[in-house]
Amino acid sequence: MRILSSSDSEDGWTSIPSEPINVVVTGAAGQIAYSLLYQLAAGSVFGPNQPINLRLLDIPVMMTVLDGVIMELEDLALPLLREITPTTDPNVAFKNVAAAFLVGSMPRKEGMERKDLLAANAEIFKVQGKALDQHARKDVKVLVVGNPANTNAWICSHHAPSIPKENFTAMTRLDQNRAQAALAARLNVSVDKVKNVIIWGNHSSTQYPDAAHATVNVQGSTKPVPSVVNDDNWLNITFVEKIQKRGAAVISARKMSSAMSAAKAAGDHMRDWWIGTKPGEWVSMGVLSDGSYGIPRDIVFSFPVAIENGxxxxxxxxxxxxxxxxxxxxxxxxxxxxxxxxxxxxxxx
Structure with a gap:
């Protein structure tokens, strides 16, 4: 564990009164974590007055790389970051954590079927679920980023019976951000003018990006996106397929999967869960189905959600x-x- 500073120092930290929370990131030496960790340390996710202790979990072969990441975190000189604990032990990583970003997973390799990917990841998320159950706070907020994220979140939750099932979520915010950006580009507006686009279902090519309930602010007036686009063929085919295939398109161009945008989405997801959504607005999160909209129960399915008081x-x-x-x-x-x-x-x- 590396202690960077303390709250009673004389460098202005006394203006940050909150006790630090413990935040774990798995796959901490990887590309997504590399972009995510700055957001966490800078206060973009938990707020400008919330200090954090980072727990960084990865496999033994990645610990030398993780040492370099920690050096960079130290060199950021950010006052909200109090302690950094690198570890290969889930029991250490998940001790008393308030928020967990489960980024690390077995990546899908060429020729690997989805069931093979599930098999490889089932044991990882079983172990992490048990560690959460035994060591995390019972109100911990768990975000699964590692794919297949929805089912990994389901596995994790089933091995943490003492933690409420609603505390386990899967990330479809990257898909929502992609959809929002695509609609904004089509409508020639900035992305913040587009609200309430929905991602339904799985974080996979079967997901359904839905603009039917989205709105856009055009010249100071809020209007339904479908009426402004005025092209059902584009909305139902071109738009849907673009978002469904966006991840594959990034891999094709970059030769690696989305990292910077995935990290931004993870931060967005947790920030809204932690702080809340604005009245009349919603975001997409993979959550345990309660049967809403006729969706089978006991699967982690992306729905539109509104958030208040965590x-x-x-x-x-x-x-x-x-x-x-x-x-x-x-x-x-x-x-x-x-x-x-x-x-x-x-x-x-």
Whole structure:
């Protein structure tokens, strides 16, 4: 553990009265974490008055790389960052944590089927779920970034029975950000003018990016996105496929998966969960289904949620047309299949 400073120093820290919270990032030497850690240390996620202690978990072979990352964190000279603890032990990493970013996972390799990826990750998230159960705060907020994120979150939650299931979420915020940016580009407005686009379902190519309930502010007036776009073919085909395939397009161009944008999305997800959403606005999060919109229970499914006082609620009573219903059915079926496969893997271990 490296202690960077303390709250009773004479360098202005006394203006930051909050006690530090413990935050864990897994896969801490990886590319996503590299972009995420600055956000955490700078106060972009938990707020400008919330000090943090970072717990950085990775596998033994990555610890030398992690040493370099820690040097950079120290060199940032950020007053909110109090302690840094690098470790290969989940029991150390998850001790008394208030927030967990589960970034590290087995990446999908060429020729690997999705079920192979599930098998490789099932044991990782089983171990981390047990460590959370035994050592984390019971109100810990867990964000799973490592893919297949939805089912990894489901596995993790099932091995942490003492922590509420609603405390485990999967990241579809990257897909939401992609969708918001694509709509803004189409409408020739800045991205902050587009609100309430939804990602339904799995963080996979079956996800359904839905602009039917989105709004756009044009010249000071808020209007429904579909009426401004005025092109159902673009919204239902071009837009949907663009977002579904965006991750693959990044890999094709960059020869590596999304990292900077994924880290930004992880920060966005946790910030809104921690601080809340604005009235009348919602964000997309993979959460345990309670049966809303006819989605099967006990799968981690991306819904629109509104957040207040650190608690999210699924936005209800949105109109779902037949086209959207078919998309929701398709992605929920995939998640049920993943859950079955994950169960089979875990039962055979």
């Amino acid at each position: 608690q999210y609620k699924i936005v209800q009573e949105l109109q779902i047309n037949d086209f959207a219903r078919s998309k929701l059915s398709n992605t929920s079926k995939e998640l049920e299949e993943e859950r079955t496969e994950a169960n089979n893997v875990l039962q055979n271990k």
